[in-house]
Amino acid sequence: MFGSKKERAAFFSIISNTTLIVIKIIVGMVTASVSIVSEAIHSGIDLLASAIAYASVKKASVPADKEHNFGHGKYENVSALVEAILIILASLYIIYMAVVKFSTMEPVSYPLVAVVVMGISAISNYCIAKYLYKVAKETDSIALEADAKHLSVDVYTSVGVFVSLLIVSLTGWRVLDSICAMVVAGLIFYEGYLMTNKALKDLLDTALPDEEVRIIKSVLKGKNGLIKDYHDLRTRKSGSERHIDLHLTVCKNEPMYKIHDTMDTIEKELQDTIGDCTVMIRPEPCEHSTNNKCCPKECSMDNNKKAVQDE
Numbered sequence: 001m002f003g004s005k006k007e008r009a010a011f012f013s014i015i016s017n018t019t020l021i022v023i024k025i026i027v028g029m030v031t032a033s034v035s036i037v038s039e040a041i042h043s044g045i046d047l048l049a050s051a052i053a054y055a056s057v058k059k060a061s062v063p064a065d066k067e068h069n070f071g072h073g074k075y076e077n078v079s080a081l082v083e084a085i086l087i088i089l090a091s092l093y094i095i096y097m098a099v100v101k102f103s104t105m106e107p108v109s110y111p112l113v114a115v116v117v118m119g120i121s122a123i124s125n126y127c128i129a130k131y132l133y134k135v136a137k138e139t140d141s142i143a144l145e146a147d148a149k150h151l152s153v154d155v156y157t158s159v160g161v162f163v164s165l166l167i168v169s170l171t172g173w174r175v176l177d178s179i180c181a182m183v184v185a186g187l188i189f190y191e192g193y194l195m196t197n198k199a200l201k202d203l204l205d206t207a208l209p210d211e212e213v214r215i216i217k218s219v220l221k222g223k224n225g226l227i228k229d230y231h232d233l234r235t236r237k238s239g240s241e242r243h244i245d246l247h248l249t250v251c252k253n254e255p256m257y258k259i260h261d262t263m264d265t266i267e268k269e270l271q272d273t274i275g276d277c278t279v280m281i282r283p284e285p286c287e288h289s290t291n292n293k294c295c296p297k298e299c300s301m302d303n304n305k306k307a308v309q310d311e
Contacts, residue, residue, distance in 0.1 A: 006144055009135040010054035013147050016128050017047040020121055031114045035161045038094040038181040039121065042154060042188060045090040049083040049150055077238070080146040081199035087150070087192035091185040098181035111169035115162060122158035125151045140275055146195055153191045157184040208235040208242055212274050216244060219269050226250075226262045228286050242277035244270060252285035259283050 024040035027033075132148035135141070164180035167173060207213065213235060220230050229249040236243050248266075250259050267279040 004139075005135055006139045006141050007054065009132055009144055010147065013128060013132060013151070014047065014051055014054060016124060017043055020124060021047055023117060024121065027114055027117045031111065033111075033114050033165065033177055034097050034100075035164060035177050035181040035184065036114055036118065038097060038184050039118070039154075039157060039161055041090055041094060042150075042157065042184065043121075045083075045086050045150070048086060049147055052079045052082055055079070077199050077203045080195060081203065083146050083150070084192045084195035084199055087188055087195065091189035091192065094181055094185035094188070098178045098185065111165050114165045115169060118158050118162040118165060122155055122162060125154040125158060129155060146199075149191060149195065153187055157187060160184060206236070208237060212242070215274055216270060219266065219273060220246075222269075223262065223266060226265070242274060243280070244277055245280045247282045247284055249286050250283050 021040055021043045024036055024043055028036035028040050129148050129151035132144050132151065136144035136148055160183060161180055164176045168176050208216075213233075216233065216235070220227070220233075227248055227250055230246050231249070232245075232247045234245040248263065250262070263281045263283065266281065270279055271277055
């Protein structure tokens with residue numbers, strides 16, 4: 001039914017979020033708790049985000065074609081950006097609801113029922129988020145990572161609502177319901193901001209993280225016996241796939257098949273070291289005919305050949 005582990009994880013997230021939404025909406029309407037309603041809205045956004053994530057990872061797995069020569073990985077980045085915007089909009093609406101509830105001071109009905117529901121929600125979200133993070137790390141999927149972050153924030157907000165409703169049930173301090181909803185909205189807004197920033201970086205082809213660039217340079221440095229130098233190193237990321245582009249300086253007298261073997265060796269080591277990546281290498285001959293410092297041995301061979309020919 002599902003083509004990949006990423007698709008299975010995204011679909012599982014959709015099912016779990018749908019179940020939690022139905023429960024929270026019913027309990028929120030029965031208890032008249034704005035904090036539970038805010039959680040239902042948050043879960044609704046998570047459901048939409050999960051659906052978007054499922055569609056994006058499915059599309060991103062499609063191989064490169066005539067119209068998309070570099071693959072479809074950017075669909076995951078667009079998905080993450082859309083999710084982030086939805087999260088920010090949801091947080092603003094929750095703040096509006098909390099202000100309205102604060103002004104009316106409507107009491108919370110059946111607070112203990114609300115407490116139990118939020119406890120179940122916190123536990124469910126924790127388990128699902130942990131699973132999604134695991135799959136996101138294994139597959140390097142930004143869409144699943146974004147989905148997991150939604151649910152991770154849900155864990156904290158669910159616990160916060162759980163505690164506030166417990167206090168309301170014990171003390172009757174109704175104002176805590178609105179205050180908790182505002183805190184939930186603040187956390188959701190901050191999450192949306194971080195996600196927007198990360199999604200935009202990949203969409204704008206920002207270079208890979210410094211740590212990954214250091215790994216790339218370390219691999220190239222380890223090939224000093226096969227290459228002379230490298231330059232114009234460029235990196236970017238599309239979905240879970242990294243793109244690495246560089247110019248490789250090799251000896252002018254090196255046979256083409258050896259140069260090709262060297263390039264294959266570098267590409268394989270980079271893929272084994274940093275994961276899913278496409279490596280584009282442009283070999284360039286050194287100028288040892290005019291610069292003896294580049295390849296002294298080869299230049300010496302050239303000079304000897306020339307001397308024999310002159311004789």
